[in-house]
Amino acid sequence: MAKYRNDLPQLSGGLFLTDGGLETWLCFQQGINLPLFAAFPLIGDEAGCQAIKSYMQTFVRVAQAHRTGFVLETPTWRASADWAGKLGIDRAELRRLNLEAVGLMAELRNENETPATPMVISGNIGPRGDGYNPAFLMTPERAADYHADQVDAFRQSTADMVTAMTITHVGEAAGIAIAARDAGMPVVISFTTEVDGRLPEGGTLGDAIKKVDDLTNGAPAYYMINCAHPTHFQDSLDDGDGWIHRVRGIRANASTKSHAELDNSTELDAGDPVELGGQYGALRARFPQFTILGGCCGTDHRHVACIGDVCRRAA
Numbered sequence: 001m002a003k004y005r006n007d008l009p010q011l012s013g014g015l016f017l018t019d020g021g022l023e024t025w026l027c028f029q030q031g032i033n034l035p036l037f038a039a040f041p042l043i044g045d046e047a048g049c050q051a052i053k054s055y056m057q058t059f060v061r062v063a064q065a066h067r068t069g070f071v072l073e074t075p076t077w078r079a080s081a082d083w084a085g086k087l088g089i090d091r092a093e094l095r096r097l098n099l100e101a102v103g104l105m106a107e108l109r110n111e112n113e114t115p116a117t118p119m120v121i122s123g124n125i126g127p128r129g130d131g132y133n134p135a136f137l138m139t140p141e142r143a144a145d146y147h148a149d150q151v152d153a154f155r156q157s158t159a160d161m162v163t164a165m166t167i168t169h170v171g172e173a174a175g176i177a178i179a180a181r182d183a184g185m186p187v188v189i190s191f192t193t194e195v196d197g198r199l200p201e202g203g204t205l206g207d208a209i210k211k212v213d214d215l216t217n218g219a220p221a222y223y224m225i226n227c228a229h230p231t232h233f234q235d236s237l238d239d240g241d242g243w244i245h246r247v248r249g250i251r252a253n254a255s256t257k258s259h260a261e262l263d264n265s266t267e268l269d270a271g272d273p274v275e276l277g278g279q280y281g282a283l284r285a286r287f288p289q290f291t292i293l294g295g296c297c298g299t300d301h302r303h304v305a306c307i308g309d310v311c312r313r314a315a
Contacts, residue, residue, distance in 0.1 A: 133168075
């Protein structure tokens with residue numbers, strides 16, 4: 001079906017689901033070794049592609065059952081230059097894998113999209129450093145320069161948009177938004193928070209969104225929160241402040257553990273899918289604009305099914 005690059009259907013107000021914790025699912029539930037927690041090298045072989053496609057197909061079926069839209073995120077969270085270099089992957093191969101990741105999502109869309117379940121392909125971008133604890137804080141200019149190659153690969157592909165996930169500080173968020181804006185790509189910024197609802201750099205979510213909008217002239221199509229449990233950030237969401245209306249999506253962790261605790265975990269904490277679904281429902285009751293919903297670390301199709309069931313009935 002037609003591309004949506006300049007007219008994202010998830011902005012129309014309908015409910016859109018997305019996937020869960022790809023990397024934790026591959027590691028803990030499938031026993032697949034992911035050096036540096038990077039899933040994108042799997043795109044380079046048939047078995048890896050099939051594992052990712054099978055994973056994503058389970059979430060697509062959930063969206064179809066609930067008659068919601070679906071955002072297909074590419075498995076490219078680690079597919080940028082520094083991480084690729086540590087894995088021995090050169091720039092040409094890195095670009096090829098980013099493009100092929102979009103191609104894999106395009107196959108899924110071609111096979112599954114229906115009028116009741118429109119599908120958007122998002123090129124996924126992760127932080128240059130650790131998604132839990134940034135080793136250094138970048139300026140917007142430095143971040144734009146670093147992420148430009150991956151953004152350009154998505155521009156050359158059939159991706160409809162780019163989504164930067166687990167972003168820890170304002171400078172990198174603004175830089176990614178600038179790189180995407182300059183490439184003519186819709187961009188979404190998804191911040192992560194600590195257990196106190198603040199970004200790992202220490203600022204509040206509201207201040208971060210306001211600063212990124214100021215630095216980029218409002219370039220992001222919307223904002224999201226990911227890789228934190230609802231109990232970590234729900235009390236920091238201000239019902240009356242204007243910035244909250246820029247937040248449209250949630251991809252929460254299954255676990256209530258802190259980032260430090262998760263980093264040291266040797267077993268998967270899948271939490272309670274039903275309880276998580278109820279927490280999403282409570283957030284939707286407060287913030288009806290939260291319409292793009294999925295999971296992050298520790299979540300799988302069971303969590304997203306509960307989230308979809310509660311939130312679709314509430315809608």
